[in-house]
Amino acid sequence: MKLFFLQLGLLAGAIPAAAQQIPALSLTCPAPAASQALQKLHCETRDLTLPAPAAGNTLTIDARANGGITVRGWNGTTVKVRALVTGRAATAADARALVAAVRITAQNSTLRASRANESLDGWAVEYEVLVPARTDLDLKAVNGAIKAENVAGKLRLNTTNGPLVLLDVSGDVRGQTTNGSLTLRLSGPAWAGPGLEVSTVNGAVDWQLPAVYAATILARTTHGKVSAELNTKRKSVLPHNLAATLGKGGAQLKVSTVHGSISVKQPAETAPVQPDPVE
Structure with a gap:
């Protein structure tokens, strides 16, 4: 029991200072020039505020099949969502109709988008989400990036065609x-927290650590090279x-990666500044 409360304390202490500030939702529609010559683009943003998941529950964000997810921790007690809904079609009217038919629902701590006829053609939804800095997450995408920043908890992140970006996270990732x-x-x-395990098949790995850090790190590639600049002699x-x-x-x-190189770096340690002697 003492170990359980100790781990909770460590997780609480691991929430970075950046999460204590209230970030702004920045997701916006692209400029009209982004429309392809043979297609018209229509775009709109929708903002939602949801209750945070109860203790022990997970917030699921399902962006399949088209769309990415960015989640950032903040010091609020609610979940704030901005959904960027886009539609592409031969005419502007058809593009607007595509967007109008998209429904975004949040039931049982699951956020997802759908259309009545379940067609996946021509529309996409990208999510930007603010969550309490200690929140369990299950993020799913197929054609889109997943980014998690300043969040501590049980994090499960899965996409097929898109990068994974993890900034200042901790817990069981x-x-x-x-x-x-x-x-x-x-x-x-x-x-x-318990640890981190992330992988890709076709992609490089760029891993940056603080100059002073405590952990056991393992990296592996099949068809690539590993390079490391670390402040330790205990390495292979x-x-x-x-x-x-x-x-x-x-x-x-x-x-780990299969087809890609891995770079792991720590900046050089700086010697502490000594005060001038008192005369």
Whole structure:
């Protein structure tokens, strides 16, 4: 029981300061010039405010089949959603009709979009979502990127054609893509929570860590190279594999790709500034 409360405390401490600020929803419609010559584009944004999932429940965002997801943590107690709905058709009227027929629902902590006739042609919905900084997430896409920032919890991230971007996350994080890169930027003194495991098949991995950090990291590629610039002597760097203990070690963080290279970096440690002697 003491260990359980200790882990909760670590997760609470792992919520970055950036999550304490109230970010703005920035998703907007593209400029009219984005319309293709043979198609007309119609676009609109829809804003929703939802209750946060109850403790122990997961917020699911289903962007299949066309659309990406960006989720950021904030210090509020509700979930704020901006959905960017687009339609492309031969005429402007048809494009507007496509968008008008899209329904966005949020039931049982699941956010998704659909059309009455279930056709997937010609329309897409992209989501930008603010969640309480400690929220369990299940993010699903097929043709779109997934980005999670400043969130701690049980995170499950899956897309097929699109990158995964993880910025200042912690907790129990598992994610995968098939055709897309992996970008990881971590902060704080150590990973707080059970660990991280993310993978891609066709994509490179760019992993940035703080100069001082505690964790056990593993990286593997099949058809690519691994490069590492780390502030530790406890490491094994081979052409296709990396294993290293940073600081005092800790949670296991794993990344992998099949067709792609992996870059893992820490900035050089800076010596503390010594005060001038008092005369």
